[in-house]
Amino acid sequence: MNIRDYSSQFTVFVFTTDVDLGASAKVYLSQAGYDAYFFQDPETLEQRLKESAPHILVFSTAALAGSLSDFVSIVQGINDEIRFIAVSSISQFDILAQYNSHGFVDVISDDAAALESRVVWAVDRACEKLYLTYQNEQLFDDLKSAESRMEEVHAAAVKSMKQAEAEKAPPVSISTRIGEYRSAQSKEDLIQKYLNQLPGSLCVFFKFLPSVRSFVATHASGIPGSDIQGVGVQLESNDMKELSSQMAIGLLPPRFTEMLVEAFHFSPPKALPLYAHNALEGVFVYSGQLPAEEVARMNEEFTLLSLCYSHFSLEKKVDSLEVQDFVTEVYNRNYYQKVLGDEVSRARRLKQPLSVVKISMDDFYEIESSLGEAVRDELLKAVATIITKTSRTNDVTCRTGVNEFAMILPHCPKKGAALRAERLRRIIEGTSFMDNGMKVSISLGVSEYPSLCDSAKSLDESATKALLHINDKGGNKICLFKAPETHKPEFEVTAE
Structure with a gap:
């Protein structure tokens, strides 16, 4: 992640009696996008903490009139969510290390060399960790919401089955199909399970590779797997600008459409885009000349797949959030x-x-x-x-x-x-x-x-x-x- 994209969402207070340090640190933090404030007077700082608590409090131990424990107790008594970054002499680092469990996230040497840059660096790391924590909590909320939706779909399926049984009609097997999707071990397995529900229907899945602006065929129904090997299309830069809006209404870029007509005789091709966390993962493509009943069945099954796919992706993302850096995909x-x-x-x-x-x-x-x-x-x-x-x-x-x-x-x-x-x-x-x-x-x-x-x-x-x-x-x-x-x-x- 890039903390600069989110730094404006964080408030940082700087407390020090050194006017030059406080003013320059505030300027550096503001230039980095943070909502930053400088305080020299402890009474003013305490009042502002009560009015509007910051996310991060950067303070100089030299500015404390009383003991460090009293200062920490006062701040945490106002708001125990505030995180501390101390600027101190190296001789005091061992003492400050004892406060790790009291909201301290970093300690910086008060050596004057590039001190303002080191303050920004420490604030960046602290806010990045806070943001990932918030994101983690949001992911769990999303996962809980997805599970709730799954339960609603399952309840609707049971109700439909009971109604069908009462009417002596064949029961709707939605809950069974959800169970099949939930048994998938990977995203590729989910895609194949969807295509298995479409016997006889010609449908091809193209995986989206954003880094090379390409769609590559990976799975198909109604056609041998050997016939889709090497089939794909690379888009122009201009195609990428309108891709999301086109996909939202089931349309494809002209180059993609031309390839589908030539390779599979889809005339016209129709698209079912597959997303995970608002990111395009790929697209199912089929012919617009299919009977209406078959298209309706495809769309109904696709609704179930999309729900299960999003749920699967959320579970995997929650598992990796605590240990993975999402920009580089190495450990954090x-x-x-x-x-x-x-x-x-x-x-x-x-x-x-x-x-x-x-x-x-x-x-x-x-x-x-x-x-x-x-x-x-x-x-x-x-x-x-x-x-x-x-x-x-x-x-x-x-x-x-x-x-x-x-x-x-x-x-x-x-x-x-x-x-x-x-x-x-x-x-x-x-x-x-x-x-x-x-x-x-x-x-x-x-x-x-x-x-x-x-x-x-x-x-x-x-x-x-x-x-x-x-x-x-x-x-x-x-x-x-x-x-x-x-x-x-x-x-x-x-x-x-």
Whole structure:
């Protein structure tokens, strides 16, 4: 997701006695799209919290007249949904860590270097997590609504069957067909079950591939599967502009229509578009010359399919929401933090090394501002795909920030991790992206447990420090974290 699309929905308060910091942080947050306000006086802040509570409160610990616990209690007493981001000296980080269960989502060093940008970065991550939480709740509401609709359809089917039985007419088997659809294990299985309900009717399903503006035939009724292999059509850019409105009334783009008339003699072709969460998944196509009774049966069955398809998609999306980044389709930060802790525990138990490689795309924000968010997301997805394809089976790839990926490499010492990082850097550097052959580069930070750090937290932080260091040097390089002289490994790594 791109938090910039939703930042205007979030309110952020900044509380600090440093006028320069407060004013500039407010400006940076406002430029990022947030509804931001700066407060220097604690009484004014408390009054505004009571009038209109924000989603995020960024505060400087140096601005607190009393204790931190009193300040947190006052704010949570007004509204316990407010999330805190503290700006503090590094010496106070251990104290602030004790407040994780009190709504604290991040702690930022008060080092003046790029402090405003780091505040925006922390707010972005906090609001992205809040948005996904809200989205998760909405998905469950949608799922509950879909289940309610299923129950209504089932109740109507039972009522119809009882009425038919009373009239000594054949019962309507709607509930049975719903049960068949609910037994499907995949979307493809659902589509095939629909076509199985249309014996003798010539109907072809075309899967929609938006990235290449194409429809490709994948399933059919009344025609051998071998006859639809390789059948498809690629649309022009102009066709895409009117696609949704055309599909809504059962029409197809001219190029698509011409192909159907030539390949299947559909004259004229009619369309039943299949959607999931307002996104076009594909379209069932049949001939407009079919008898009215057959068309009515197709439409009745399609209504059942659409309902079951949406329900199936919602269930799958709810399952993946907690662990998947929807832009890149790799694991998200929540999953990364969980797996990293588990892998460090396993590495400690087996006395095997564990490496982490942090990755960021160079000139990320320049690409975003000059080419737009759609191109940025397409590049992120392409980079994620390359990372995944060049990884081992037991490696874990996650998106841990707006412009950050992380690779968890079990049983991999620092030398092996550095070699793999350099190999990935060269692959990305030599790859052409997008239709115009665009080139991008990446920066990588590498760390390893136990040689360079002693915990999951320090492994993550040390890889991040290495990445930030190489970013400051201009990027398109790798950096291996250097352990402090006082560090003593828990065990020796023999395989270098």
